[in-house]
Amino acid sequence: MDPRILDIADHLLLIEHELHAQGWWSDVAPTPQALASSVPFAVDSMSFDQWLQWIFLPKMKEILEKGLPLPNASGILVMAETVYVDRPEQSRELRRLLAEFDQLISPSA
Incomplete structure (x- = not known):
């Protein structure tokens, strides 16, 4: 088992908690059509919060549950920095x- 799994699972819960x-x-x-968006971060059909x-x-x-391969990279912070540019204090913990x-x-983590 990848040693990062538990840390990643914990982080997903923390991200969910912060959204709440x-x-x-x-x-x-969102509508099934919005959820079916193929655009990165579904920017054409929902907010970043909804995408998360x-x-x-x-x-x-x-x-994590199915033991599928983890993505090799994530650029999610770059998107968050763009989306929350007008809410720097409010979004600090989520970012x-x-x-x-x-x-x-x-992979180098």
């Missing part, structure tokens, strides 16, 4: 967690 803490968690799922909740977290949980996720997912 900021009020960026939604009880209403409805695509990123479920996909990463599926990868920190996403930066740590990027480091964990890197």
Whole structure:
């Protein structure tokens, strides 16, 4: 088993918790069409917060639960920095967690 699995799982829970803490968690799922977006981060059909909740977290949980290969890289922090440029204080903890996720997912971690 990849030694990063437990750390990554913990980080996914922390990211989810932070989305809840900021009020960026939604009880209403995006439409099936929005979820089917093939554009990076689904920017054409949902907010970054929604993408984290409805695509990123479920996909990463599926990868961990099924023992699928981990991605070789993650550039999620770069997107977060762009999205939250107008909310630097409010998004600080989420960006920190996403930066740590990027480091964990890197094969050299």
